[in-house]
Amino acid sequence: MARDVQITFDCADPAKLAAFWAEALGYRVQGPPEGFDSWEQALTAMGVPPERHNDASAVVDLEGAGPRLFFQRVPEPKRAKNRVHLDVRAAPGLTGEARMAALEAAADRLVALGATRGDRHEPAPPLAAGHIVMTDPEGNEFCLD
Numbered sequence: 626m627a628r629d630v631q632i633t634f635d636c637a638d639p640a641k642l643a644a645f646w647a648e649a650l651g652y653r654v655q656g657p658p659e660g661f662d663s664w665e666q667a668l669t670a671m672g673v674p675p676e677r678h679n680d681a682s683a684v685v686d687l688e689g690a691g692p693r694l695f696f697q698r699v700p701e702p703k704r705a706k707n708r709v710h711l712d713v714r715a716a717p718g719l720t721g722e723a724r725m726a727a728l729e730a731a732a733d734r735l736v737a738l739g740a741t742r743g744d745r746h747e748p749a750p751p752l753a754a755g756h757i758v759m760t761d762p763e764g765n766e767f768c769l770d
Contacts, residue, residue, distance in 0.1 A: 629692075630692045631692055631693045631695050632692050632693075632694050633696075634694065634763075634765060635697060635699040635703075636697070636698065636699065637698065637699075637702065637763060638679065638698070639679055639680065639681050639682040639696035640682050640696075641762060642682070642696045642762060642763055643682035643684050643694070645740070645761055645762050646684050646696075646761065647684040648738050649713065649735055649738065649740070649761075650686075650691070651687065652684040652685055652686055652687065652694070653684065653687055654682060654684055655682075655683040655684060655685050655693070664678070680697065680698045681695065681697050681698065682695075682696045683695045683696065703764050703765065706766060707766045710765070710766045710767050710768065711767040712756075712767065712768045712769075712770040713731070713767055713768070713769050713770065714770055715727060715728055715731035715769045716728050716769075716770070720754065721748060724754060724755055725745075725747070725748070725755050728745075728755070728757050728769045728770075729757070731757075731769050732757050732759060732769055739761070740759050740760060740761055740762065741760045741764075742757065743758030743759055743760065743766075744757070745758075746758070754770075756768045756769060
């Protein structure tokens, strides 16, 4: 039986990180509940004080196929390397130099959005196709694969 999966990020600024990942993945920030024009309006109606309006955010796949990403504010900063990370499939079906060129283009686009570029790992056939290590604006590791 298949399960629906949500990926949760602990972070300092849920709105900022949600906006980054929405752009990075071609997702959209999840809209407010029905009957509200904005999250600010909905949260105010729910009695959430203004200083708590950025406690959480989420992004969803435009086509409804990918997992929902949920961002929740936590008081402590990130301290160590992630034990689990996302692989952003930026060059599916490509190999060799065409693959690495596509990954480089994706890396440049994400750096412009606030990501930081890490190491480039060259293709090493037959098992490794090559990838680029990145971190999002709050330092969470992910790979362009």
